[in-house]
Amino acid sequence: MNSLQLLPDTASTFAVQWNWLFWMLVAVCGAVSTAVAVLLIYWTLRYHRKNDNEFPQQIQGNIKVETAWTLIPFILFVGMFAWGAELYFKIEKPPANAREVYVVAKQWMWKLQYTNGQREINTLHVPVGEPIRLVMTSEDAIHSFFIPAFRVKQDVLPARYTTLWFQATKPGKYHLFCAEYCGTKHSGMIGWVYAMEPHEFERWLEQGGAEGSLASTGEKLFHQFGCSNCHHFDSQGRCPVLTNLFGHRVRLLDGRTILADETYIREKILRPRAEPIEGYLDSVMPTFEGQLNEEQLLALIAYIKAIGPAPGTQQPTSSGTSSQSLGQQPGIAGPGATSISGSKPGDR
Amino acid sequence: MSTLVKIPAAETPNYLTEGRGIRSWLLTTDHKRIALLYLASVTVFFFIGGIFALLMRLELVTPASDLVSPHTYNELFSMHGIIMVWFFLIPSIPNTLGNFLIPMMIGAKDLAYPKINLASWYVFMLGGTITLYSMFRGGVDTGWTFYTPFSTIYSNTYVVGAALGIFVSGFASIMTGLNFIVTIHNMRAPGMTWFRLPLFIWSHYATSIIFVLATPVLAVTLLMVAVERIFQVGIFSSELGGDPVLFQHMFWFYSHPAVYIMVLPGMAVVSELVAAFSRKTIFGYTFVAFASVSIAVIGFLVWGHHMFVAGTSIYAAMYFSLLSYVVAVPSAIKVFNWTATVYKGSISWDTPMLYAIGFIGLFTIGGMTGLFLAALGIDVHVTDTYFVVAHFHYIMVGGTIMAFLGGIHYWWPKISGRMYPEGISKLSALTVFLGFNLTFFPQFVLGYLGMPRRYAAYPPEFQSLHVLSTAGATILGAGYLMPLIYLFWSWHYGPPAPPNPWRATGLEWQTSSPPPKQNFEITPVVTRKAYDYEGMKDELGLV
Numbered sequence: 001m002n003s004l005q006l007l008p009d010t011a012s013t014f015a016v017q018w019n020w021l022f023w024m025l026v027a028v029c030g031a032v033s034t035a036v037a038v039l040l041i042y043w044t045l046r047y048h049r050k051n052d053n054e055f056p057q058q059i060q061g062n063i064k065v066e067t068a069w070t071l072i073p074f075i076l077f078v079g080m081f082a083w084g085a086e087l088y089f090k091i092e093k094p095p096a097n098a099r100e101v102y103v104v105a106k107q108w109m110w111k112l113q114y115t116n117g118q119r120e121i122n123t124l125h126v127p128v129g130e131p132i133r134l135v136m137t138s139e140d141a142i143h144s145f146f147i148p149a150f151r152v153k154q155d156v157l158p159a160r161y162t163t164l165w166f167q168a169t170k171p172g173k174y175h176l177f178c179a180e181y182c183g184t185k186h187s188g189m190i191g192w193v194y195a196m197e198p199h200e201f202e203r204w205l206e207q208g209g210a211e212g213s214l215a216s217t218g219e220k221l222f223h224q225f226g227c228s229n230c231h232h233f234d235s236q237g238r239c240p241v242l243t244n245l246f247g248h249r250v251r252l253l254d255g256r257t258i259l260a261d262e263t264y265i266r267e268k269i270l271r272p273r274a275e276p277i278e279g280y281l282d283s284v285m286p287t288f289e290g291q292l293n294e295e296q297l298l299a300l301i302a303y304i305k306a307i308g309p310a311p312g313t314q315q316p317t318s319s320g321t322s323s324q325s326l327g328q329q330p331g332i333a334g335p336g337a338t339s340i341s342g343s344k345p346g347d348r
Numbered sequence: 349m350s351t352l353v354k355i356p357a358a359e360t361p362n363y364l365t366e367g368r369g370i371r372s373w374l375l376t377t378d379h380k381r382i383a384l385l386y387l388a389s390v391t392v393f394f395f396i397g398g399i400f401a402l403l404m405r406l407e408l409v410t411p412a413s414d415l416v417s418p419h420t421y422n423e424l425f426s427m428h429g430i431i432m433v434w435f436f437l438i439p440s441i442p443n444t445l446g447n448f449l450i451p452m453m454i455g456a457k458d459l460a461y462p463k464i465n466l467a468s469w470y471v472f473m474l475g476g477t478i479t480l481y482s483m484f485r486g487g488v489d490t491g492w493t494f495y496t497p498f499s500t501i502y503s504n505t506y507v508v509g510a511a512l513g514i515f516v517s518g519f520a521s522i523m524t525g526l527n528f529i530v531t532i533h534n535m536r537a538p539g540m541t542w543f544r545l546p547l548f549i550w551s552h553y554a555t556s557i558i559f560v561l562a563t564p565v566l567a568v569t570l571l572m573v574a575v576e577r578i579f580q581v582g583i584f585s586s587e588l589g590g591d592p593v594l595f596q597h598m599f600w601f602y603s604h605p606a607v608y609i610m611v612l613p614g615m616a617v618v619s620e621l622v623a624a625f626s627r628k629t630i631f632g633y634t635f636v637a638f639a640s641v642s643i644a645v646i647g648f649l650v651w652g653h654h655m656f657v658a659g660t661s662i663y664a665a666m667y668f669s670l671l672s673y674v675v676a677v678p679s680a681i682k683v684f685n686w687t688a689t690v691y692k693g694s695i696s697w698d699t700p701m702l703y704a705i706g707f708i709g710l711f712t713i714g715g716m717t718g719l720f721l722a723a724l725g726i727d728v729h730v731t732d733t734y735f736v737v738a739h740f741h742y743i744m745v746g747g748t749i750m751a752f753l754g755g756i757h758y759w760w761p762k763i764s765g766r767m768y769p770e771g772i773s774k775l776s777a778l779t780v781f782l783g784f785n786l787t788f789f790p791q792f793v794l795g796y797l798g799m800p801r802r803y804a805a806y807p808p809e810f811q812s813l814h815v816l817s818t819a820g821a822t823i824l825g826a827g828y829l830m831p832l833i834y835l836f837w838s839w840h841y842g843p844p845a846p847p848n849p850w851r852a853t854g855l856e857w858q859t860s861s862p863p864p865k866q867n868f869e870i871t872p873v874v875t876r877k878a879y880d881y882e883g884m885k886d887e888l889g890l891v
Contacts, residue, residue: 005809008797022726022796029716036712040687040705047626049694052851054627055885056694061632061685069684070635070677077673080723085666087725092662107502141498142592144657144732148798151729155658157593158497159586162659175807179732179800181491183502184419187803 009149011170011195014091018151021083028076091152094165098133101126102214102298105136105143105156107182108189113295115302117217118208122191124176126168127201133165135262135301139294144180147193153179161262168195218303221296225288239285240277246308251278265301362765362862377462378865383448384763385469390436390444391832393476397431400424402825405787405818413805421804422489423505429492430483434514435476437744438606441613442559443472443524445755446552448763450528452856452863453546455537455872460530461523468523475517482509491802493603496584496595500576508577511570518563521609525559528552537855539874543637546854546878547623547630550637551616554644558605558612561648566602569595596658600651608647610744611711612640614751615682618704621754622686624852625701626693629879632685639678646675656727665724672722679715683708698850699770702777703754710746710784714739717792735795738788746784753780753831760835761845765862768838772830779827786820851888853879 010019047056101124104111113119126132136145136156145164146153149172154164178189196204211217222228230239240250246265249257253276258264267274269292272285292300363380373381404424407415416424447465451458459465482488488510490499499507532553536545572583573595582588584595623630630636652660652668686708695701717739720726730736754777760768790813795801799810806814848857853876859868876883 005797006793018725018729021723022720025720025723025726029719033712033716036683036687037709040690040708043687043690043693044695044697044701044705047690047693047695049627049696053888053890054694055881055890056626056628056692058629058882059631059688059692060629061635065688066632066635066681066685070681073680074674074677077676077719078670080719081670081673084723084725084727085669087723088656088662088665088669088728091725091728141502142495142658146732146798146800148729153657153728153731157586157659160659175798177798177800181422181495181498181802183498184422184489186422187413187418187800187805190807 009170009172009174011168011172011174012147012150012152013167013169014087015149015151016169017087017090021087024083025080028080091165094133094163095131098131098165099127100133100135102295102302103134103136103145103156104139104294104298105145105178105189106139107141108178108185110145110176110178110189110191111295113214113298114205114208115214116205116208117211117213118205120208122176124191124193125201125204126193126195127198128168128171128195129198131165131167133163135161135163135298137161137294137298141182142180143178143182143189146177146179147174148177149174149193155180161266163262168193171195171197214299214302215306216303218299218301218306221292221300222303225291227300230285240280242304242307244308246305252276253278262301265304266297269297269300360860360864362860363865364765364862366865375466377458377466379451379459379462379465380448380763380863380867382465382469383444383446386439386443386447386472389469389473389476390440393431393435394440394828395832396480397428397436398825398828400428400431402821404428405821407804408806408814409818411806411808411811411814416804418804419489422491422802423483423487425802426488426491426510427483430479430488430510430514432744433492433606433610434517435472435479437610437748438521439472439524440610440748440752441617441755442528442552442555442609443468443520445617445752445759446528446555446613447524449759449856450531450549450552451535452859452867453549453854454532454535454540455855455868455874456531456535457866457868457871459527460535461527464523465527468520468527471523472517472520475513475515475520477513478516479510479513482506482513485509493599494570494573494595495599496573496576496590496592497586500573500583501585501587508574511574515567515570515574518567521559521563525556525563528556529560532556537872537874541874543634544874544877545637547619547633547636547640548616551612551619551640554640555609555612555616557644558609558647562602562605562609565598566606569598569602572598593655593658593660596655597651600654601648604651604654605644605647607740607743608643610748612643614707614711614748615640617751617755617758618686618707619682620854621700621704621751621758622689622708623879624758624850624854625696625698625704626690627851627881627884628689628693629877629881630685631688631691632681633878635681636685639681642678643675646671646678650675653722653727656724657731669722669724673719676715676719676722679711683712683715697774699768699773699777700754700758702774702781703750703757706777706781707747707750707754710742710750710781714742714746717742729798730795732800733795734791734799734801737801738791738795741788741791746788750780750784753777756831756835758850759856760838761849762856762861762863764835764839764842765845766838766840766842767845767849768842769834772834776827776830776834779823779830783820783823783825783827787817787824788820790814790816790820851884853881853884 010016100115102113110122112124138156138158143156144153145156150166152164152166154162156162172195174193176191176193178186231242245260248260250260251257270289363378407421486506488505488507490503490507532549575581576583580588582590584590584592619630650668650672652664653672656665757768757773794810794813799806845861847860855872
């Protein structure tokens with residue numbers, strides 16, 4: 001039998017902060033539980049019934065004591081809530097300079113692809129000391145991307161993108177699990193995450209990508225599927241110009257504005273007429289639903305990202321409050337645009 | 349409690365002897381007999397669910413998937429969950445002890461709608477039969493949570509059959525909840541004011557509200573799963589134009605309150621046990637009473653805490669996290685009040701009290717680990733792991749089943765007219781407590797280490813903890829078998845029970861054991877509060 005392990009690996013910036021809160025909770029809850037247990041056991045022994053005719057003095061209650069043990073736990077709870085929420089905010093807000101990796105989950109495997117075109121299955125290589133942002137979707141049921149050593153987990157849903165970010169701190173080999181039950185071989189949907197020194201990672205990354213970067217694959221698809229017939233790169237086409245689109249807010253026909261993130265672009269490719277854009281009421285764009293698989297969609301998105309401004313200056317923030325200067329062409333809102341209150345799936 | 353203590357003569361028929369034969373049981377409208385019908389049924393379901401659990405634990409002794417196939421394992425945990433949640437835990441205390449005791453505790457002859465009460469048992473059995481039939485026809489592998497789109501598109505098992513059984517049994521829950529609410533409002537004996545009610549009644553009242561308000565949402569949700577599965581109408585599946593997360597909202601809108609359906613009756617029992625075996629009124633009666641009601645109300649507002657990594661908005665997550673902490677306050681209040689009740693009491697270590705103390709200990713651990721899960725950042729790592737599995741088993745098994753067994757022992761003299769054997773029952777309480785902790789405590793560690801739930805096979809470094817857990821499950825199984833055997837034995841061979849063997853307050857102890865069909869020879873008039881042990885002392889002439 002294998003040796004007993006009692007502490008999990010701690011290998012990301014988030015994991016370090018997670019441990020602090022976890023052990024604080026263990027200390028507080030442990031102290032209170034022990035106090036209850038000790039008092040309960042001590043009193044049951046101390047006041048053990050001596051004979052069956054014994055009836056104790058009655059105590060109805062005490063309002064001060066009740067108030068104390070209502071308010072003190074409540075204050076402690078609010079503290080726990082605040083600390084937990086602060087940690088959650090960190091894990092839900094990727095930094096702008098994060099390296100992106102695209103993840104497609106299906107029963108029962110993980111397909112991953114880097115922006116340079118390097119692909120892998122059920123393994124993820126990441127450099128230590130650099131934030132990594134995963135853009136994930138599922139081809140079938142709901143899955144969940146879980147790296148215990150990094151203390152991160154995010155459900156992976158069909159027909160939309162969820163994201164997950166982390167920054168590894170310690171080189172090593174760590175478990176990757178699917179954490180949302182997804183059918184017969186759910187427990188086989190596992191793999192490994194290799195956290196590497198940056199120079200080793202770069203060397204590893206160079207090995208792949210023979211078919212070219214993800215964006216160049218996307219560019220080929222852009223021509224192959226005829227997107228380029230309408231989406232010219234001047235304002236002469238019948239369709240919105242895609243330069244500078246990604247990460248900006250787009251004004252819809254009904255006056256709302258919406259952040260052009262991964263989920264938005266996916267929606268526009270598959271269901272272009274669902275929410276008409278200002279200036280393009282009579283959309284002539286055909287639907288591509290059923291014609292593109294998840295990997296092709298991600299390649300197209302990578303391409304549209306790439307035709308924005310220089311990489312690094314225009315990364316979207318998931319809060320949708322990008323403050324960079326906004327584009328000029330119709331359909332892209334000015335700075336005064338109001339945001340849609342947190343209802344969009346991709347808006348997190 | 350009542351000024352009138354009248355014991356019927358020995359030859360007067362009691363509820364067990366009045367009317368004999370299978371027909372008199374199957375057509376009875378007596379709440380006490382219906383309680384026993386339910387008791388027998390849920391016991392059968394409990395052991396079926398328990399066998400599934402034991403098979404799972406055996407499979408998990410080794411890291412590889414070897415005893416059963418992964419598909420079979422998935423069916424085992426699904427069927428274990430479905431049977432235990434809907435056919436054991438939810439009806440366990442309300443439909444057995446609640447059914448038996450609510451009319452007696454408030455001084456009524458029966459529930460408000462005796463025929464609906466009997467109908468609820470038939471509906472429950474119909475639902476149970478449909479679910480069992482689908483299970484033995486081919487099983488279901490969706491987990492008890494039926495998450496979409498897996499359940500509506502990808503599972504090739506008897507999803508609709510299992511869902512239909514749950515759908516049908518939901519009507520039994522609604523009937524019972526309705527019956528309890530009407531009974532508690534309208535059938536209280538003269539003088540039985542709201543604040544003279546035993547806390548058992550307050551908790552069951554809160555439970556009934558959840559039964560009536562939450563169960564229809566589950567029914568609607570399961571119906572939509574069936575409609576999508578059969579007719580390919582897009583509701584939850586994105587392939588058909590639906591939203592899979594919508595299902596999770598609807599499911600947990602029922603299933604989180606359902607957790608309180610499972611634990612509030614346990615709290616109901618424990619309040620009675622702690623008072624009776626401390627011979628003391630519950631410390632802060634009104635706080636405990638209103639804690640039950642506030643748990644029922646706030647429990648409806650926390651469902652999103654099951655979905656912190658599901659892809660909902662971070663602001664929604666913050667709201668659900670905060671309210672989850674708020675709902676923990678009344679539970680903490682209850683634990684503190686029970687503990688304070690013991691202070692300066694006259695404590696006996698009879699079996700029901702052992703179970704009650706076990707409940708407080710395990711429920712406290714279960715509740716405290718709930719605080720970990722409610723902390724958003726912590727939940728990201730431990731959700732969907734064994735940490736969650738351990739947490740809810742501490743609440744539902746460590747809590748509810750400890751209370752259920754404690755209550756069965758406490759009221760066994762009233763139910764059967766016989767005393768249970770004290771020695772072996774103490775041993776069983778201890779066995780259950782130790783076996784339970786050995787089974788589920790290692791699972792907290794497993795989850796903390798990152799072992800996901802619902803895994804048929806797992807990495808080898810988790811093996812030691814899984815072996816410990818399985819060893820515990822075997823002990824726990826033995827602990828549960830013991831009461832089954834000796835309680836059956838005592839039904840015939842136990843010494844006859846006096847009307848009030850514990851010298852406890854409560855109207856149910858003022859009538860004979862077992863009670864007559866009408867519960868009381870003369871409707872009692874209530875002049876005192878619940879748990880009035882001063883008055884009990886006076887009555888016994890022990891001033």
